Amino acid sequence: MRSSILIAASLLLSATGADAQTMPYPPADTAPVPWVQVIAPGKAPRIRAAEAENISGAYEMSNGWYLRVLTAPRYIEAIIDDEKPIRLAAVAPYRFASGDGNITMDFHRGADGQDMRMSYVPDLRLGQRVVLESRLAQR
Template identity: 60%
Template sequence: MRLLSILIPASLLALTAGAGAQDLPYPRTGTEAMSTVQVTAPAKPVLIQDDEAEVVTGAYAMSNGWRLKVDTGSRHINATIDKQKPMRLLAVAPYKFASSDGNVTMEFNRGPWGDDMVMSYVPDPRLAQVIVISSKMAQR
């Protein structure tokens, strides 16, 4: 009789454990197709103050030999490297600007005298590479 009282609860416990396991999803095998989506919010442009525009506007001698010319607007800068087409970068923070896709950023007012700037850009969006170039103000 003692054995029967132990077997009945044990068998009921085994049945309930098996029923719960059937409700769980199976793990992915790795052969199933899976897609991913990356969402990046566009940078909200901020107004460029007059003193900030004065610091940012000018020509820069880049460390790799390029010449950068910067003109300011109310919420953006137009940056022209050598004789290339100008890039429009939005102001995202004081002295920091970024392209609409986020692949180019420029930070001004750096260094001990505030005349340094750093530009970083992604040369090819298909590659995981970022190039960083520094510069000093060449002229006002």
């Protein structure tokens, strides 16, 4: 008798777990799509001289990396430690991004404008973005 009660109870518990696994998916959007517009990216905005002066230099990152930033008229080159330079295009004043959007750098942050934030995707197979903060090193 006890074994039949235990079996019935275990079947009941497993049945409630099965409901959680068979929840319906969200409905698909059935609205018609009359057209799709594709816009090519425009030319990167020019980096102003004052902006270039404010962001060029050396940064000690919060994880111990040493970052050097070199500026050009429409992009920056970021060199972390002794790695190859990473080219980031200007997308807005004091904001730069890699061509694939996986690396971004925001400068002119903080109360005195000397802080920067870098974010990047370390592995495209993972849903992870790393965010690092830094302050412009003394010149």
